Amino acid sequence: MRRIISVLLENEPGALSRVVGLFSQRGYNIETLNVAPTEDKTLSRLTLTTIGDDHKIEQITKHLNRLVDVVKLVDLSEGAHIERELMLVKVRATGAQRAEIKRCTDIFRGQIVDVGPSVYTIQITGAADKLDSFLEAVGEVAIMEVVRSGVSGIARGEKVLSL
Amino acid sequence: MELLSGGEMIARALEDEGVEFIFGYPGGAVLHIYDALFNKCKVPHILVRHEQAATHAADGYARATGKPGVVLVTSGPGATNAITGIATAYMDSIPMVVLSGQVQSHLIGEDAFQETDMLGICRPIVKHSFQVTKTEQIPEMIRKAFYIAASGRPGPVVIDLPKDLTNPHDKYEYEYPKKVKIRSYTPASRGHSGQIKKAAQLLLAARRPVIYSGGGVIQGNAAPQLTELAQELNFPVTNTLMGLGGYPASDRQYLGMLGMHGFYEANNAMHHSDVILAVGARFDDRVTNTTSKFCPGAKIIHIDIDPASISKTINADVPIVGPVDSVLADLIAVVRELRQAQPELPDQKALKVWWEQIDEWRDNHGLWTAPRYDVTTDFIKPQQVIETLCKVTKGEAFVTSDVGQHQMFAAQYYKFDKPRRWINSGGLGTMGFGLPAAMGVKLAFPDADVACVTGEGSIQMNIQELSTCAQYKIPVKILNLYNGYLGMVKQWQDMQYEGRYSQSVYEDSLPDFIKLAEAYHHHGVKVTKLSDLEDAMKEVFARKDELVFMDIQVDPHEHVYPMQVAPNGSMRDMWLSKTERT
Numbered sequence: 001m002r003r004i005i006s007v008l009l010e011n012e013p014g015a016l017s018r019v020v021g022l023f024s025q026r027g028y029n030i031e032t033l034n035v036a037p038t039e040d041k042t043l044s045r046l047t048l049t050t051i052g053d054d055h056k057i058e059q060i061t062k063h064l065n066r067l068v069d070v071v072k073l074v075d076l077s078e079g080a081h082i083e084r085e086l087m088l089v090k091v092r093a094t095g096a097q098r099a100e101i102k103r104c105t106d107i108f109r110g111q112i113v114d115v116g117p118s119v120y121t122i123q124i125t126g127a128a129d130k131l132d133s134f135l136e137a138v139g140e141v142a143i144m145e146v147v148r149s150g151v152s153g154i155a156r157g158e159k160v161l162s163l
Numbered sequence: 164m165e166l167l168s169g170g171e172m173i174a175r176a177l178e179d180e181g182v183e184f185i186f187g188y189p190g191g192a193v194l195h196i197y198d199a200l201f202n203k204c205k206v207p208h209i210l211v212r213h214e215q216a217a218t219h220a221a222d223g224y225a226r227a228t229g230k231p232g233v234v235l236v237t238s239g240p241g242a243t244n245a246i247t248g249i250a251t252a253y254m255d256s257i258p259m260v261v262l263s264g265q266v267q268s269h270l271i272g273e274d275a276f277q278e279t280d281m282l283g284i285c286r287p288i289v290k291h292s293f294q295v296t297k298t299e300q301i302p303e304m305i306r307k308a309f310y311i312a313a314s315g316r317p318g319p320v321v322i323d324l325p326k327d328l329t330n331p332h333d334k335y336e337y338e339y340p341k342k343v344k345i346r347s348y349t350p351a352s353r354g355h356s357g358q359i360k361k362a363a364q365l366l367l368a369a370r371r372p373v374i375y376s377g378g379g380v381i382q383g384n385a386a387p388q389l390t391e392l393a394q395e396l397n398f399p400v401t402n403t404l405m406g407l408g409g410y411p412a413s414d415r416q417y418l419g420m421l422g423m424h425g426f427y428e429a430n431n432a433m434h435h436s437d438v439i440l441a442v443g444a445r446f447d448d449r450v451t452n453t454t455s456k457f458c459p460g461a462k463i464i465h466i467d468i469d470p471a472s473i474s475k476t477i478n479a480d481v482p483i484v485g486p487v488d489s490v491l492a493d494l495i496a497v498v499r500e501l502r503q504a505q506p507e508l509p510d511q512k513a514l515k516v517w518w519e520q521i522d523e524w525r526d527n528h529g530l531w532t533a534p535r536y537d538v539t540t541d542f543i544k545p546q547q548v549i550e551t552l553c554k555v556t557k558g559e560a561f562v563t564s565d566v567g568q569h570q571m572f573a574a575q576y577y578k579f580d581k582p583r584r585w586i587n588s589g590g591l592g593t594m595g596f597g598l599p600a601a602m603g604v605k606l607a608f609p610d611a612d613v614a615c616v617t618g619e620g621s622i623q624m625n626i627q628e629l630s631t632c633a634q635y636k637i638p639v640k641i642l643n644l645y646n647g648y649l650g651m652v653k654q655w656q657d658m659q660y661e662g663r664y665s666q667s668v669y670e671d672s673l674p675d676f677i678k679l680a681e682a683y684h685h686h687g688v689k690v691t692k693l694s695d696l697e698d699a700m701k702e703v704f705a706r707k708d709e710l711v712f713m714d715i716q717v718d719p720h721e722h723v724y725p726m727q728v729a730p731n732g733s734m735r736d737m738w739l740s741k742t743e744r745t
Contacts, residue, residue, distance in 0.1 A: 014294065
């Protein structure tokens with residue numbers, strides 16, 4: 001099962017490498033990873049998605065918690081949450097294709113953020129499966145380059161992950 | 164406030180931390196620090212002959228005393244040589260602080276002379292690591308390193324120190340923090356009372372209980388509480404390789420070690436139990452054998468300071484996270500309270516039947532109820548060497564070991580009644596551990612008997628430390644169980660590779676260990692006959708102020724038994740001799 005684990009991490013040199021190292025050391029997979037400082041500059045927020053059964057996820061969270069740099073963490077997929085990913089896609093857009101791609105982008109509530117004579121660059125945000133669907137709709141032939149940020153997430157309602 | 168350089172801060176901080184010994188080796192990147200040690204430091208420094216030995220000596224010191232061992236090495240090869248010892252300490256949860264030199268800050272990343280990414284290399288084998296980026300950080304980082312190393316589940320902590328930050332000309336205000344707080348690090352201080360009550364109820368309902376106690380009981384200083392609980396309930400106790408001494412071996416309730424080379428009665432008691440109380444143990448693969456066949460009828464209570472050790476390989480029915488000493492103390496209190504209301508618990512009749520069963524196992528197959536090895540050969544048996552060692556030292560010695568057959572014989576046949584007396588590399592299984600570890604122990608306890616049980620393979624992995632022992636007059640006793648083979652490798656090759664001794668034979672290449680000991684200014688004794696063994700050993704231990712290398716010729720073809728059947732065996736499936744299995 002796919003899980004979203006969100007970690008508050010000391011914004012220290014080497015902290016990220018400890019998290020990433022833990023995954024390779026213990027044979028766990030990271031599907032996506034994103035990390036940036038929070039409003040408190042001493043803390044980073046790291047969000048990663050991984051796949052595993054309950055036992056494996058429990059081990060992952062326990063081992064993450066054991067890292068001295070990890071302040072707190074939460075498995076967002078355990079409760080109601082919002083999940084977003086940002087994607088930039090460069091597509092070949094010529095002739096009739098230009099209108100078709102524009103329509104498709106509108107349907108997915110994306111934006112064309114750069115226009116060239118034969119190229120569009122599109123920005124789309126949403127849950128990971130929405131981004132997958134967009135790529136499918138546009139079609140492999142048109143796609144020149146894809147950049148995805150990895151999943152970010154936050155719990156719904158009053159719940160917060162903070163100090 | 165006093166102004167000190169980075170190097171002086173390190174020397175002073177180690178004093179302020181109450182460090183008794185620094186084990187180290189100088190080199191370019193740490194020369195400023197060594198100069199500060201020379202001028203100012205009251206902490207004695209032990210110059211080893213190889214950095215691996217520095218870590219093992221610090222490790223031995225830590226295991227025997229419970230206090231963090233301290234290592235100082237230079238950058239590059241100094242740091243990488245320390246890696247095996249750091250990994251050894253990590254696997255066995257031993258508190259250690261390693262100060263490693265680093266090239267000057269502005270050279271980091273430029274492949275400078277003797278540069279290595281120490282923090283990167285040691286990351287998977289340390290509890291935590293620090294890189295100093297400003298001299299002013301040094302006192303606090305050292306205080307934090309000691310706190311992290313010794314608290315919670317202990318482990319090694321590395322501090323990487325770029326040379327320029329220890330420059331004697333750059334001085335800063337020094338104050339050693341009394342306390343540090345780390346917001347992201349809060350080890351559990353008490354066990355959950357609800358879980359402890361559940362555990363007590365389960366224990367009192369048990370009919371075939373067993374207590375399985377590990378290295379956490381030793382490291383967590385919980386041997387008295389464990390003993391009290393076991394005796395309150397009259398429950399049998401088995402110790403892991405790391406947990407020997409956690410329960411007194413000479414007590415009737417002790418079943419011996421469990422696991423791959425565990426006692427018949429211990430492995431059977433585990434397999435047939437209905438309740439297992441696991442304390443500070445981690446269900447290692449050398450204990451459980453095939454996990455899917457592990458103790459099919461048992462409910463498991465698991466007490467450990469590290470939540471990640473609970474339900475890792477074997478699912479716990481009642482997990483309790485906390486320091487083992489306080490959790491056991493709380494558990495004893497709850498058990499007593501429940502027994503006041505229901506004094507008939509646990510079921511005494513069931514317990515009597517269980518003990519009769521255990522005694523039958525013990526009488527028929529126990530290693531201590533009769534010799535289970537062949538006594539008809541002319542050879543000295545390695546088991547007899549350990550039995551003699553135990554007799555001559557009255558079971559009171561600190562025994563360090565290397566890794567292999569001799570280690571298992573020592574674990575099986577030396578009766579440890581006290582914690583911290585058995586010093587071995589259990590998790591990583593590091594050959595070369597024994598001699599330097601014995602140095603660390605002997606320095607901490609100069610009046611105690613310290614024996615290093617070893618073999619020709621292991622001892623040669625750190626034999627150079629005979630020189631360190633000569634320099635600092637560290638009179639440990641080395642018992643070399645000489646069989647001319649890499650014994651444990653040979654045993655596996657006998658059992659699984661039809662006796663093809665691929666690279667496990669020394670032929671005629673071994674040194675004359677007696678002459679070697681003498682070359683290092685020590686005394687050597689060779690024993691080839693059983694009839695000489697005890698007297699020779701008495702004489703060896705009577706030489707209080709000398710390091711004695713005792714080279715004992717033992718049966719080259721002896722195997723360690725019992726040995727669990729693998730793969731696909733359960734706890735109780737064992738070879739009991741070369742021909743007999745359960």
